[in-house]
Amino acid sequence: MKEGNQRERGERFEYESEQDDQLVRLAKEGDRSAFGELVRRHRDEMFGYARSITKERFAAEDVVQDALLRAFTRLGSLADTSRFAPWIQRIVRNQAYNRISRGPSVKESSFSELADRSQAGREAADWGNLDYILGRVAARYNQPDQTGSDPAQQLVRREIFETMTTILLCLSKKERQVFESFLFEQLSPAEIGRMFRLSTANVYQILSRSRKKLAQEHIRVVVDQYIRSRKEMGVMKVKVLRKPEVLKSPATWTTAAAAICGLLEYTDKPLKLSMVMGLTGFAFRINIVRETVGIAGPTMFDFGPVISRSLEAVGYRASYVSDQSRPLTADANFQLMDEEEKTAEARLKRQLSDLMPRALDFVHHSVDSGDPVMVWDLFFPEFALIYGYDDENRQFIAGDCSTVYGNDTVPYDHLSRGTLGMLFVLSVQSSVRMDNRIMLRNTIETALRHYREQEHYAEQCMNGLAGYDVWIDALQGGRVEPISNSYNVFLISDARRYAAQFFEEVGGGALGGFIGSESVAEMARVAASLYSCMREPFDRLCSMFPFLVDISVRGGDPNEPAAAEDAVRLLRSIKELEHQAVQVLDSMYAIMQEAPTAYT
Incomplete structure (x- = not known):
């Protein structure tokens, strides 16, 4: 015994x-x-x-x-x-x-x-x-x-x-x-x-x-x-990947696209930010919160499915862990929170997600495999990249994909304890064979669907061309939250700048040649011109409603009658240009549906 x-x-x-x-x-x-x-x-x-x-x-x-x-x-x-x-x-x-x-x-x-x-x-x-x-x-x-x-x-x-x-x-x-x-x-x-x-x-x-x-x-x-x-098990260690280039000089307000660009840096097919913005469809998005033009509008979508489809559009499959079971709060505004609510101590008082253990294992596995992880609300309510970890000190090595917080180490237990109390981590898992013509066709199809169809959060938001009508209605009713309005102006202006750049590159042959490509290239140049024309009215809106300035003047006064009237006029001119761009995309899509694949 x-x-x-x-x-x-x-x-x-x-x-x-x-x-x-x-x-x-x-x-x-x-x-x-x-x-x-x-x-x-x-x-x-x-x-x-x-x-x-x-x-x-x-x-x-x-x-x-x-x-x-x-x-x-x-x-x-x-x-x-x-x-x-x-x-x-x-x-x-x-x-x-x-x-x-x-x-x-x-x-x-x-x-x-x-x-x-x-x-x-x-x-x-x-x-x-x-x-x-x-x-x-x-x-x-x-x-x-x-x-x-x-x-x-x-x-x-x-x-x-x-x-x-x-x-x-x-x-x-x-x-x-x-x-x-x-x-x-x-x-x-x-x-x-x-x-x-x-x-x-x-x-x-x-x-x-x-x-x-x-x-x-x-x-x-x-x-x-x-x-x-x-x-x-003897696997406690410090593992740090090469710092993503996109974190060294964040260049877009659309942090989801910036994070995707960072993920692709570690694959065999890295892409420029302009191509990522275009091919994923983020260059064409607009999502406006009814009544207030809330700051959460641009990120009020189902992260997992939308971002996974965005990666599929550029030839990759993704895996993610998420507890996003409800829409983000439309009126959640990090900019207006009390400073004590933004501290590390405040984070530690918030609840951990039930999926925290699974997410932690997901991050370790991804980084150990040589891939960074896209994460939501690690520093504040935007996307960031985790590209390393330190087990002994229980810290992630991560970078913010905007221009606000830069790069830092973040405690493991900050994951899922952000302002909005939501967990989301995603990484690239495998590649999908896809030719450039199909990539471009899928991009145009995604853009058209967004412009014309209402997405998941119908009650709180309106997306696509109809989003401009909701925006105009809020301005005319004097109900706009100034900082939220300013954020939407700057983000959508930035997105359309990348839309113009994307179609300029497509028109210049960035995606190669195929039967029908000459007609598509010509239409792409027309689309680029239309998106470029939006820059002037957007620049005026950015001047009227500043964002990256002192909090006392941030946002301007969109509810002042004269300012609101000018803003409505500018938005109507932008919507008209966008409507024309959609007609061009329709023609491009029709050609690409007919043209077989035949690369030169």
């Missing part, structure tokens, strides 16, 4: 002569062996009772496992130590009936199987659900050891248990009492209120607060364990 089993057997014999009440007292003092003896004595009875209710072996086993977890963590509430048997029986009964109320049961996978799937990136478990976490902890910790004294299995069991106990310790005494009464003993808020002399409303408030704290603590613990596992 191995030494570990001898010790376990010796402890069992030591407690066999003790009565239940003495074992309960010892267990309350933290003696796990005493609790183990209680489990050994009562497990068969618990299982039989659970099976008589659930009528299923697997369901009964899960009930017992969950009941044991609840008993262990709630043992301190058992005032009469001689009544352990009826007390644990009540917990089993509550768990069994709760199991039945959830519907037909199925055999669940073991915790180790679920962990393996999670590490493989599959959505096998709801780790954001606290009930699920605790239930699985109970299932794995209390399973009979089928592996003898396997050190690996023992380590897994210990780490699982330590995770559970660490999570619960984040609660105050009162929070823990209320939470455990609700979750472990299945008491109603009204019953808990009577027990602790609290109103039902107070119980709900404590439960809500406790669940949020526990969820955050769970994420923090998982991240700590992730870093510890890297250390134990």
Whole structure:
């Protein structure tokens, strides 16, 4: 018999002569062996009772496992130590009936199987659900050891248990009492209120607060364990890629396109920023928030699908981790936030995303593979690039893709704790074979679709040509937020400058030749001229509504009647030029649909 089993057997014999009440007292003092003896004595009875209710072996086993977890963590509430048997029986009964109320049961996978799937990136478990976490902890910790004294299995069991106990310790005494009464003993808020002399409303408030704290603590613990596992595997290191050229001199207000340009620097087909802006369609975007022309308009789109399609347009597939399940807040304005809200301390008070552990692993894997990672809201609500990491100091090496913050190291736990509380990381995964004619055709198709079709956030925004009408309506109604208006002016002006440059390069043969290319090149030069003509009215709008100046004058006064009238006139002239450009794109697209691929 191995030494570990001898010790376990010796402890069992030591407690066999003790009565239940003495074992309960010892267990309350933290003696796990005493609790183990209680489990050994009562497990068969618990299982039989659970099976008589659930009528299923697997369901009964899960009930017992969950009941044991609840008993262990709630043992301190058992005032009469001689009544352990009826007390644990009540917990089993509550768990069994709760199991039945959830519907037909199925055999669940073991915790180790679920962990393996999670590490493989599959959505096998709801780790954001606290009930699920605790239930699985109970299932794995209390399973009979089928592996003898396997050190690996023992380590897994210990780490699982330590995770559970660490999570619960984040609660105050009162929070823990209320939470455990609700979750472990299945008491109603009204019953808990009577027990602790609290109103039902107070119980709900404590439960809500406790669940949020526990969820955050769970994420923090998982991240700590992730870093510890890297250390134990000997892969703790500092890994820094070459700094992306696009970060050395940010040249566009469209940080999504700048980040894509940075990603492509590490591939075998890097592209100039003007080609990225054009081919991805960002040179033609306009997305205006109704009523206020909000600052979030340009970034109110589904990041994952849109940016993935943008990369596909230039011949690459992407992978991403995102918790963007709702539109960005239309009135969220970083420029108007109090300075204390922008500090590192303020970030640390915001909630971590449930996907934080997965995102951290994603960043490590991508950088280790030699690819930077595109990330949202790492410095402030724009896109940035992570191109390195330092495990020992838990820092990313990253750069902001705008002209505001430059480059810096950022703590791991700042990820997902930005102003808008959203996580998004993306990297290039593989290349797609695509000829230049198809790339250009797809670009024109994307631009036309954006100009004419309303995208996802229809209620808050209007995109394309119709966006100008929403913008004009807001100016005429005197409802415009000045800094947001100014930001939109500068960003769209910059985008159209790149649209002109893109079509100039296409007209000059930047994408090579194919049958019909002479006609397409001629139309591209016409489109370039139309986009170039937008520069003068946009320059006047930029002068009227300055952005990169002192906050006291930033944004100008778009709601002043004379200024609004001038702005409306200029926007109408821009819209007319854009309408003509769309007609040219229609003609280009028709030719490219007919022309077969035949490169010279």
